[in-house]
Amino acid sequence: MKYPSEKIIGYILLVLGIILIIYPGFSVYAVFTGSAEPFELFKFAGISINPAQFISDIPQGANLQSAELVSSELINNPINIIAHVIFMGFIASIGFRLASLGTMLVRPIVVKVREASSNA
Numbered sequence: 001m002k003y004p005s006e007k008i009i010g011y012i013l014l015v016l017g018i019i020l021i022i023y024p025g026f027s028v029y030a031v032f033t034g035s036a037e038p039f040e041l042f043k044f045a046g047i048s049i050n051p052a053q054f055i056s057d058i059p060q061g062a063n064l065q066s067a068e069l070v071s072s073e074l075i076n077n078p079i080n081i082i083a084h085v086i087f088m089g090f091i092a093s094i095g096f097r098l099a100s101l102g103t104m105l106v107r108p109i110v111v112k113v114r115e116a117s118s119n120a
Contacts, residue, residue, distance in 0.1 A: 010105025017099025024088035024095075031084055038077075038084035046072040 030036035047070040052058060 013102030020095025024092040038080040
């Protein structure tokens with residue numbers, strides 16, 4: 001059984017690594033331009049306050065609704081974008097490692113040996 005040469009494996013790793021570097025770049029660009037949504041990793045609720053907790057003398061028929069201070073979208077969007085960028089950076093670093101490993105396998109190994117000179 002013949003195994004693939006080191007150069008073939010090196011080229012495969014090099015191409016795979018370059019793809020894993022380019023894809024996160026386009027993904028992050030698409031998220032920042034708004035043509036794609038980041039991964040929805042976080043789903044926090046908005047921050048709201050109930051005025052009934054702070055007012056002690058509430059009339060009997062008063063209908064106090066809770067007021068939303070910060071919406072959930074305002075909390076979740078920046079956190080999801082940051083998480084998306086960090087994850088894509090991790091993927092790109094894996095691509096860099098694969099591409100550098102592929103480059104090492106593709107490069108020819110040249111060893112130059114000097115002969116010892118004898119002055120006798």
